[in-house]
Amino acid sequence: MDLAFSKEDETFRQEVRQFIEECYTPEMRRLHARSKHGYITKEAHIQWQKSLAKKGWLAPNWPEEYGGPGFSQSQKYIFNVEMGRAGVPHTIPFGPTMVAPVIMKFGSPEQKKRFLPDILETNVLWCQGYSEPGSGSDLASLKTKAEDMGDHFLVNGSKIWTSVAQWADWIFCLVRTSNEGKPQEGISFLLIDMKTPGIKVDPIICLDSTSAPNQEVNQVFFQDVKVPKENLIGEVNKGWTYAKYLLEFERGNPYSPGLYSSLDEVREMAKETVVNGRPLAEDPSFKARYADLRSQITAMEFTELRIFSSLSIGGNVGPESSLLKCRGTEIQQEISQLMVEVLGDYAAPTIENGMIETNEPEVGPEGAFTAAPYYFSLRKASIYAGSNEVQRNIMAKAVLGL
Known part of the structure; x- marks a missing residue:
């Protein structure tokens, strides 16, 4: 294994450091120093991500065809290393790192056109609707139900430990659409607008004691929430496949x-x-x-x-x-x-x-x-x-x- 980086890579490293120096403002540094869980204020977080987006660096792992920067593997590594060493706010991962790759691989052309540009520009924030009360590590036991009503699904249930749901514009959810066969075989993957009537977000104040609206996690309730059919990713009852694919992008970054x-x-x-x-x-x-x-x-x-x-x-x-x-x-x-x-x-x-x-x-x-x-x-x-x-x-x- 050759641990030496090329001259071009070292030039790129200096470019990343210069970007951090210019865009990681003193106010962001002050807020981050006082953060108890890595998040700063919503406004400051959006400002930081839009700076990355303007540079073309918000989504270093995205393919160029969807707006990614076209980093080499060494550039990706250097980028992550320099961001980690500088201690900058982490990019809220639910949009660019998690749901975007699923949309790229399994979404329709219309879904790609509708959702990916706004994710890349941080025009919308996303959260993840996976865990439920009584259904955490055993995710296949989830009970939030999506009933097929013809032109839409009707969603009822709740999700828990939902990070930054109080900030999010959209949530991607695993929902139960069938009780037949193995539990994994009756799950679908829905994209849901958080402004839809019937959605309620309650803060969960944890031992870090950070109070609303800057707490990290929430419980999200769905009561007769109408979700258009065009917000279904892929096929009905194939959501477990898409969920496993997403988890590949939730792990593996350098620590x-x-x-x-x-x-x-x-x-x-x-x-x-x-x-x-x-x-x-x-x-x-x-x-x-x-x-x-x-x-x-x-x-x-x-x-x-x-x-x-x-x-x-x-x-x-x-x-x-x-x-x-x-x-x-x-x-x-x-x-x-x-x-x-x-x-x-x-x-x-x-x-x-x-x-x-x-x-x-x-x-x-x-x-x-x-x-x-x-x-x-x-x-x-x-x-x-x-x-x-x-x-x-x-x-x-x-x-x-x-």
């Missing part, structure tokens, strides 16, 4: 750049935290924890580079995407735990403060305001996008043949 950045932030906090008259960063036990985590990230980085090398010569990610998801989220959780341990009591006063904006002075090292909520928020990381237990089953079957 190491963001992990390095988070761990370095912990080290800076440890330099400012004084214990027994000296900075905690000089404590042998902290140094050992820091070195262990950094070595884990380095191992993950080389795994990502190995996958990138395979992709650059035409290979596929394969079961390694499950490996990246498991290790990436586990290391995220370990870093957040170390952060809270380093801060100690400095994290406690901010736990119940649910506002992104506050006039109260911060106490402790920079970043203490969000440390505990960030720790609590990351408990979900090993569950979303397919729980880590499920990912290990995938690896066991695909790699070990168990």
Whole structure:
């Protein structure tokens, strides 16, 4: 594996860094520093994504025929690395990363023309309607029903843990259209306008304590919601196939750049935290924890580079995407735990403060305001996008043949 990048790649790296310097404004940085779950305000998030769209970089994985930038595999990797290292707001993935590839592969020409340009320009925001109360990891047990009424479907039920539903213009939903055969065989994939009568969004305030409208997750209720037939993706009762295809795009991105950045932030906090008259960063036990985590990230980085090398010569990610998801989220959780341990009591006063904006002075090292909520928020990381237990089953079957 050749780890050297070409001169053209390094020129591209500088272009990405210059873009970040110009478009990642001081106000965005301030808001992001006070975010407890990675999202900033809706307006600022749209501003950031429209900057990416103007540059042609909002959807680095899209084919050129649909407006993608035509990045090489090395450019995609460099782009993700530089964005992660800079700690910019993540692109809200539900439109460009999740539903768009499904529309490209399984949607009708009319659906592609109608939805893809607005997704690419961030003219609309999307959310994901998969999980339900009592139907999380066992997604095939979902009960939200779509009844065929001739020229439309009538949808009743609810979805839960729906990220940014309070901001979304559209939701893509898995719905039950048949109870015959295996549970997976009676599911369809619908695109639903969130302004349709009968839709209600209730916020879920989690342990990170962020209050509405800037909380992350919601429960979405559907009561006699009319959905036009033209909003059905592909065929009726084939939604499970489309859902599995979508999940390929929810995993597999590099984690190491963001992990390095988070761990370095912990080290800076440890330099400012004084214990027994000296900075905690000089404590042998902290140094050992820091070195262990950094070595884990380095191992993950080389795994990502190995996958990138395979992709650059035409290979596929394969079961390694499950490996990246498991290790990436586990290391995220370990870093957040170390952060809270380093801060100690400095994290406690901010736990119940649910506002992104506050006039109260911060106490402790920079970043203490969000440390505990960030720790609590990351408990979900090993569950979303397919729980880590499920990912290990995938690896066991695909790699070990168990």
